[in-house]
Amino acid sequence: MFKTVAESEVTLSVLMLPSHTNFSGKIHGGYVLSLLDQIAFACASKHSGAYCVTASVDTVDFLKPIEVGELVTLKASINFTGNSSMIVGIRVEAENIQTGNVKHCNSSYFTMVAKDDKGNNVDVPGVIIRSDKELQRFHKSIKRIELRKERKAHASTVHLTTGPDDISKKYKVKINLTD
Template structure:
């Protein structure tokens, strides 16, 4: 059932999981790699729900770890399609952790992941457009457009720059490096 346009709400996904000791790092906090795995899973679910197709991760654009997550907290991830192109979409994810004894909730992570819809042959396929229904959805869409432009500009700048070390000898002096 592939529509020409879908609302943001039609593709939203929420998952919750209790954080266990097996998810923790050596510091007793939930391992960032485990959180990244959950982010990729919910991005896949949200993108596939929007596109009606199998989706793959094209890039992890932003992952901001804002606060640590403790063992025993209930982590809830909320994913929405923030932007759509022809075959790709940007999935915005908010991660909150709740202390289930006190009810205190903290915002722990915000992430943006670009997903691409694929057919059975692995070719990219056109996805439905996005119906923006409120100011928040419009703001998220426009922020995604800005992030995409910044990403392209950064990529162009890196590709056009000659990083020959002799051109940057003076710059090395401002960093904690030794040139041998």
């Protein structure tokens, strides 16, 4: 079974309230992350027809701050499907509802996994690509998967090639090993 990207797209708009702010008066990043997770769940569940869980968040780029009173719109789509996993791409825009000015505030990529009632992974429909933009998103997802695998392989094989003195000259660190 296959579904088009459009069949699973989800859009969510939320007015930003003073209760959503951090100590500097901007919308709290944690609140935005909560919205991102909600829309990723909705998009993945809509595509798979199953309950979905967040497996990983590859990227969360906070590009511009969001102000109180702005209307934030999150747009989510399936960028890639595996056997039981889906990569959901999310774009966040904030609109000043008085001026109509819209700014791109965030881009994120969530890997979601479809589960059955017992918590086992379930197969998800494949994705039908119908535009160059969708094809580009699919290819970028493949690249993200490859880079994640490289990071994991690299992280498990760390070799110190420079001594503590070299590291402390290059980085802002003081190494004081007691063992």
